[in-house]
Each structure stands twice: as C-alpha cells, then as structure tokens.
Amino acid sequence: MISTRVATVEEIARYLLEIAEDKSVFRRMWTHQTGEVAEIWIMTEPIDVETEKRIHGLGRELYKKFPNTLFDVRLLNLRLSDSPDLSFLVPRNAKLFNMH
Amino acid sequence: MEETTREHLALAQRNQRFADRLRFADSNAEHSSLGQSPEILWSVVISFYSAVHYINAYLWKIDRFAPKTHAERTPRVSQDQELTTIAANYTVLSVWGFQARYDPRAHISADDAQQAIDELHAIAELVRRELGDS
Numbered sequence: 001m002i003s004t005r006v007a008t009v010e011e012i013a014r015y016l017l018e019i020a021e022d023k024s025v026f027r028r029m030w031t032h033q034t035g036e037v038a039e040i041w042i043m044t045e046p047i048d049v050e051t052e053k054r055i056h057g058l059g060r061e062l063y064k065k066f067p068n069t070l071f072d073v074r075l076l077n078l079r080l081s082d083s084p085d086l087s088f089l090v091p092r093n094a095k096l097f098n099m100h
Numbered sequence: 101m102e103e104t105t106r107e108h109l110a111l112a113q114r115n116q117r118f119a120d121r122l123r124f125a126d127s128n129a130e131h132s133s134l135g136q137s138p139e140i141l142w143s144v145v146i147s148f149y150s151a152v153h154y155i156n157a158y159l160w161k162i163d164r165f166a167p168k169t170h171a172e173r174t175p176r177v178s179q180d181q182e183l184t185t186i187a188a189n190y191t192v193l194s195v196w197g198f199q200a201r202y203d204p205r206a207h208i209s210a211d212d213a214q215q216a217i218d219e220l221h222a223i224a225e226l227v228r229r230e231l232g233d234s
Contacts, residue, residue, distance in 0.1 A: 037171040049215055056188040059178040070175040075195050082205040
C-alpha cells in the first residue's frame with residue numbers, strides 16, 4: 001500500500017530491509033533526520049559496484065511506497081577504506097537501527 | 101538553450117574533463133603517506149561535482165528549480181521520471197565522493213576512479229539527450 005503521509009525514517013529503514021535482497025551485506029544501519037530529509041546510513045561489507053548500485057536502485061521502490069517523504073540512503077562501503085569501521089562518518093546524533 | 105542551463109552544462113563538462121585528466125595523472129602522482137593518490141581521490145570528487153551540475157542543468161531546464169543543497173537535489177534525482185534511470189549512478193558518485201573527502205583512510209583505486217568516470221558518462225549522456233545537447 002502506498003503511504004500518502006510523511007513517513008518516519010524508521011518506517012523507511014524497515015521497508016528498505018524488507019525489500020533489500022542484498023541485506024546480508026549490511027553490517028550496521030543508522031537513521032537520522034536532517035530537516036525534512038530522512039537519512040538512512042548503512043555500513044556495508046566490502047561490496048562491488050554492481051551490488052552497491054542494486055542497493056541504491058531500491059530508492060525508486062522506496063519513493064513509490066513513500067511518495068511524500070524526502071529521504072536519502074547513504075552507503076558506506078568498507079571496500080573503499082582501510083578503516084575497519086566507518087561509523088565515524090555517520091552524523092553524531094544518528095540512531096543505530098535494530099536490523100533484527 | 102537558456103543561459104543558466106548552458107552555464108551549468110559548461111561547468112559540468114569542464115569538471116568532467118578535469119576528472120578525466122586527474123584520473124590519468126595518477127601515473128606521475130606522489131602518493132600520500134597513507135598510500136592513496138590524491139589525484140585519484142579528487143578525480144572521484146570532481147566526477148561527483150560534475151554530476152551535480154548536469155543535474156542542476158536538467159532541473160533548471162525542466163522545472164526552473166535551483167537546489168541549494170545536496171538534500172534538496174538528491175531526492176529529485178530519484179523522483180524525476182527521467183533522472184530516476186541514472187539515480188543509482190548519481191548516488192554511487194555521491195557516496196564515493198563523500199568517502200574520498202572525509203575518510204582519512206579512504207582507499208580508492210584507479211579502477212574505481214575510472215568507474216566513477218563511467219557513471220558520470222551515463223549521467224551526462226542522459227542529461228544532454230534530454231536537453232537536446234547531444
């Protein structure tokens with residue numbers, strides 16, 4: 001069902017987890033609200049560009065489900081870093097999202 | 101074509117050429133102590149900012165919309181009927197550019213920088229076609 005109201009960032013994150021076939025590569029997720037924009041931050045295992053683009057491509061499905069909510073999905077790909085943990089790149093007041 | 105649209109396109113194309121030159125400048129690059137070539141990192145960042153101007157050119161032409169922030173621009177890329185076809189390309193550039201700028205241990209290869217240029221090419225092709233500039 002399409003949601004005509006503005007969705008919460010947690011609702012969007014939950015739906016993203018429902019439809020993401022590649023969610024096994026999600027190591028951690030955070031939610032954050034910047035003004036009107038709901039941000040979902042995801043730190044992934046080292047993944048190739050095709051997997052990354054498949055995940056980004058879910059944005060289209062999310063906008064079909066939540067057409068009245070502005071959001072942004074931000075992937076942090078461990079393949080592109082020598083750091084073992086990229087959580088320092090996530091906004092300080094973002095909330096860790098329970099993926100289970 | 102209107103002046104604002106033309107200016108965004110010109111800047112996008114200039115940045116695209118610069119990103120391409122930096123990518124190939126890497127063979128002579130002095131690598132940082134972390135082993136990451138600054139040319140490669142900045143080639144990815146500039147690829148993203150080239151994409152930003154392609155998107156701005158499109159949004160101005162179609163909607164007279166001039167986004168002031170990434171938060172205003174990014175959702176439009178996913179929602180617009182035409183731009184949605186290159187939304188994944190744009191988002192890859194956006195997040196790679198972010199990691200290149202803010203992660204002191206970013207590790208982006210020459211192949212990644214070439215991939216970023218290829219993603220940008222897809223965006224440029226679509227926008228130029230939609231604007232009748234191809």
